[in-house]
Amino acid sequence: MKKRFGISISEDKYRVIDELSRKTNTARSLIVEKALEAYITAIKHKAEKHDCCGLIIVKYKKVSEEEITRKINKELVNAETHIHEGEVCVRIAYVKGSSDEIEKTITNLSSLVASVTFVPLD
């Protein structure tokens, strides 16, 4: 069952949602609901300690591989790949373990590089 309630969002976000709605022929409500789902998943990952798995994606340049490796808790990593595109490196690690250890690794990496993304898969 759907609940209806009024919300206020910035005009720029409204325009983005409206444009996406027209381009993808998707109801604005569904776009907002899917965005909320992703946000809630990310917040719950941080708010509640749990066993977790997901992808840590690190994009960087002019940082040595060794420095990156030192920031990652190796016990969490199940698989890893590394992609080079010109000067830019992308490292993708499939991690599994406690959410607080994953968060520590993300915080450690964030102190070194500008772009760290975690995609929870739980």
Ligand SMILES: [Zn+2]
């Ligand atoms: Zn999680």
